[in-house]
Amino acid sequence: MQYPPKxxxxxxxxxxxxxxTYSDDxxxxxxxxxxxxxxYRTELPALVADATWASSGSFEYMVRFSxxxxxxxxxxxxxxxxxxxxxxxxxxxxxxxxxxxxxxPYATGVFPPAAxxxxxxxxxxxxxxxFVGVASNGQLRAIDVTPDASSRSVNVHWTITHxxxxxxxxxxxxxxxxxxxxDSAILTS
Amino acid sequence: xxxxxxxxxxxxxxxxxxxxxxxxxxxxxxxxxxLDLAENIHFCWVDAVRPVTISNLWSQANNGWxxxxxxxxxxxxxxxxxxxxxFVSYDVTVLYQNSGTTSPGDDGTLRVDIASDPYSGGSGxxxxxTLSATLGAIAGxxxxxxxxxxxxxxxxxxxxxxxxxxxxxxxxxRVGSITIQPRPVSSIPAGVETPADGxxxxxxxxxxxxxxxxxxxxxxxxxxxxxxCETIRKTRPATIISYACDPSDAARAGWQSDSAAYTxxxxxxxxxxHGETAIRWSIVGKRDGSSGAVRMTTTHMSSKETAAQExxxxxxxxxxxxxxxxxxxxxxxxxxxxxxxxEIRIWIKGDGSSDAYIYGLCxxxxxxx
Numbered sequence: 001m002q003y004p005p006k007x008x009x010x011x012x013x014x015x016x017x018x019x020x021t022y023s024d025d026x027x028x029x030x031x032x033x034x035x036x037x038x039x040y041r042t043e044l045p046a047l048v049a050d051a052t053w054a055s056s057g058s059f060e061y062m063v064r065f066s067x068x069x070x071x072x073x074x075x076x077x078x079x080x081x082x083x084x085x086x087x088x089x090x091x092x093x094x095x096x097x098x099x100x101x102x103x104x105p106y107a108t109g110v111f112p113p114a115a116x117x118x119x120x121x122x123x124x125x126x127x128x129x130x131f132v133g134v135a136s137n138g139q140l141r142a143i144d145v146t147p148d149a150s151s152r153s154v155n156v157h158w159t160i161t162h163x164x165x166x167x168x169x170x171x172x173x174x175x176x177x178x179x180x181x182x183d184s185a186i187l188t189s
Numbered sequence: 190x191x192x193x194x195x196x197x198x199x200x201x202x203x204x205x206x207x208x209x210x211x212x213x214x215x216x217x218x219x220x221x222x223x224l225d226l227a228e229n230i231h232f233c234w235v236d237a238v239r240p241v242t243i244s245n246l247w248s249q250a251n252n253g254w255x256x257x258x259x260x261x262x263x264x265x266x267x268x269x270x271x272x273x274x275x276f277v278s279y280d281v282t283v284l285y286q287n288s289g290t291t292s293p294g295d296d297g298t299l300r301v302d303i304a305s306d307p308y309s310g311g312s313g314x315x316x317x318x319t320l321s322a323t324l325g326a327i328a329g330x331x332x333x334x335x336x337x338x339x340x341x342x343x344x345x346x347x348x349x350x351x352x353x354x355x356x357x358x359x360x361x362x363r364v365g366s367i368t369i370q371p372r373p374v375s376s377i378p379a380g381v382e383t384p385a386d387g388x389x390x391x392x393x394x395x396x397x398x399x400x401x402x403x404x405x406x407x408x409x410x411x412x413x414x415x416x417x418c419e420t421i422r423k424t425r426p427a428t429i430i431s432y433a434c435d436p437s438d439a440a441r442a443g444w445q446s447d448s449a450a451y452t453x454x455x456x457x458x459x460x461x462x463h464g465e466t467a468i469r470w471s472i473v474g475k476r477d478g479s480s481g482a483v484r485m486t487t488t489h490m491s492s493k494e495t496a497a498q499e500x501x502x503x504x505x506x507x508x509x510x511x512x513x514x515x516x517x518x519x520x521x522x523x524x525x526x527x528x529x530x531x532e533i534r535i536w537i538k539g540d541g542s543s544d545a546y547i548y549g550l551c552x553x554x555x556x557x558x
Contacts, residue, residue: 002200010463011419015411025411026206026226032418033229037198042240042427043554046457048443049246059249062332064282064368069198069237079456119453149197151236151373153282155332174246175458187200 001030004038004070006183038070038187039180047174058161065176067152070187073142073179074156075128079172080104081121083164086171088127090143091155097127098138101163122172130179147181149188192377192394193224194231201225212406223406227395230417234392235275235374238421242279243267243350243369243431243551248443256297256320256354257361264364265352265433268471268514269551271341273384273424275392276371279339281316283367284332289322289360296322297355297362301339301369304349304511314340320354320362332365338372344385347471347516352433386556390420422463426554429459429468429533436473436506436513436548444550449541451484457533457552461525464557468523468533470498471516471551475506478543484536489525498523502545513548522555 013028047063065074078086086099104123130142145154156176162169181187193216205221206212213222245265247254256264272279281301289295297320306314316337323333341348350369356362377394384390393413398404434443446452459468472483486497498520505512517523525531533552539545 002202010422013415015408015415017408025406026212026221026223027203029226029230029411029414029418030201030203030206030221032415033226033233034198034200036233036418036421037229037237040238040422042238042425042462043429043459045241045244045428046430046432046459047244047246048430048432048455048457048550049248061246061249061365062284063244063246063366064284064334066239066241066368066370068239077458119456122456124458149199151239155284155334157332173455173457177460187198 001034002187004180004183004185004187005031005035006039006180008032008035008039010035041068041178041180044176044178048172058159060157060159062155062157064153065156067145067154067178069149069151070147070181071145071178072147072181073130074145074176075126075142075179076156076158076174076176077124077126077128078174079122079124080170081118081172082162082169083167084160084162084169086125087159088143089157090145092145093143095134096137097141097143099125099140100138102169105167118170119172142179192231192379192396193228194235194375194377195228198229198232198237199225223400223410224395224397226414227400230414231377231394233421234417235377238425239276239371239373240272240425240427241368241370242269242272242428243367245431245433246366247364247434254363254365255361256356256364258355261300261353261355262437263351263510264354264435265367266436266473266510266514266549267350267431267433267551268347268473268516269428269431269553270469271343271345271348272371273343273386274382275374275377277340277343278372279341279369280372281318281337281339281367281369283318283335284365285320285335286331286333286363286365287320287322287357287360289357292322295357295360296320297357299335299364300353302351302353303341304351304509305345322357322360339369347518349514384420384424386424388423388556388558390423392417392420423557426465426556429552429554430457431551433473433549442546442548444537444547445544446537447539447542447544449538451536451538453534453536455535457535458530459533460530461527461554464527465554466525466527467555468525468552469517469555470523471514472500472547473514473549474502474545474547475513476502476504476539476543476545478540480540481545482538483547485523485533487523487525487533488531489529490523495524523552
């Protein structure tokens with residue numbers, strides 16, 4: 001199919017003997033295979049690593065993401081507490097997606113970061129919305145990847161920088177998910 | 190006869206199976222051929238739908254990513270089901286830094302092996318990836334990618350993947366992240382495949398002769414192609430989390446507590462798909478004191494007043510590293526509602542004075558029945 005059938009509900013079709021085979025049959029097969037290739041996306045594993053639990057400085061992480069066919073964006077969410085900035089980048093994207101200064105206070109003096117008082121205060125910061133026509137850094141958005149008819153891999157890189165004076169920035173978990181091309185897109189091979 | 194697999198998905202115009210566009214035999218350029226439809230399904234079977242098996246970061250905050258050892262050291266353990274047929278090997282990708290300056294003397298090595306056939310003196314099932322010493326002084330963004338391939342038996346009910354690392358003569362290798370994913374298959378075996386996941390789904394490949402001019406476009410062929418799509422969706426469950434840290438050094442454990450009461454230490458979000466209602470899991474951990482335990486649940490389980498899964502941690506953590514691993518087969522899978530957003534919550538407790546640690550946690554959806 002030339003258009004990704006995002007609203008497709010899998011498994012609801014059966015052909016029957018005695019009924020003439022007409023366009024519904026190949027259409028359903030084509031819908032399902034296009035759904036698998038261009039709309040169906042399985043979870044990416046959540047990433048866990050305690051981050052900038054120091055009073056200053058920054059840390060950089062990079063992960064190789066597998067990108068199925070017709071993926072247009074990678075959305076990322078960070079479970080954070082404290083004060084600082086997050087900058088998200090991808091090898092396919094000209095511009096980065098930065099967070100501005102986060103200020104998510106938690107119970108002070110609670111270390112190590114696994115303590116319940118900290119995670120109970122943590123909030124998800126989403127880089128989830130894909131923007132069109134991005135021409136500058138720091139817009140807190142899902143990062144762009146180049147859609148292709150075959151599978152690819154890209155490097156996703158983020159920097160966590162502490163900027164506060166009493167509240168270091170901590171990232172407790174990172175969750176990424178793959179956004180397929182828009183359903184108005186014409187698929188090409 | 191060949192069971193063709195295209196190198197990429199081939200979109201078909203909708204009007205090509207509309208009125209006055211009969212389905213043709215084989216692969217037809219101007220019209221839709223029955224084999225065109227089968228080939229796209231073949232591509233999804235061997236390439237397009239390949240959930241990541243393991244993706245892990247090592248923490249920089251506690252120097253959990255630094256490998257400055259004189260001998261191979263275990264830096265990660267993951268216990269989970271292998272991905273099923275037709276995949277028999279995995280692409281292993283590591284992003285690393287190495288501050289050594291002389292290659293090969295300062296090169297390090299990352300090794301991944303499996304517990305069912307461990308590395309032993311150069312034999313066993315393993316892959317070695319060189320951590321090349323080419324950088325000298327390291328800047329934060331100086332990541333280098335290393336790749337390798339690891340064979341894994343897809344018929345195993347569960348497997349333990351292990352990562353080991355060693356640095357070179359001078360300098361330090363730093364392992365930042367690892368990704369392990371089934372490698373695409375370049376050809377499809379002739380026979381019917383029945384993935385060994387406890388269900389009865391089948392994948393029936395089509396060859397050119399079955400869909401040629403002498404073979405009518407049958408109801409059976411239509412239903413088999415639909416069933417093939419169902420098999421792909423139901424036998425490729427995703428990984429929700431695949432966390433591991435260096436288990437040799439308590440200071441590097443990401444999750445620990447000495448509290449005698451359960452302490453919430455992790456919230457892992459996930460989105461379940463169509464028919465996905467069970468989450469299988471494994472825990473790698475130990476305790477220093479007289480007792481220690483881990484508790485896991487989902488928001489769905491809490492709302493249904495379903496008892497959380499609890500694992501008592503053992504005191505032993507040494508080679509062959511099997512005493513500290515527990516999985517869902519010793520308890521039960523977590524549950525969730527299908528097509529919903531939910532969260533796994535994890536608590537840990539010690540004995541009131543000594544720590545308990547989680548060195549690894551895997552959670553993945555059970556195959557859809």
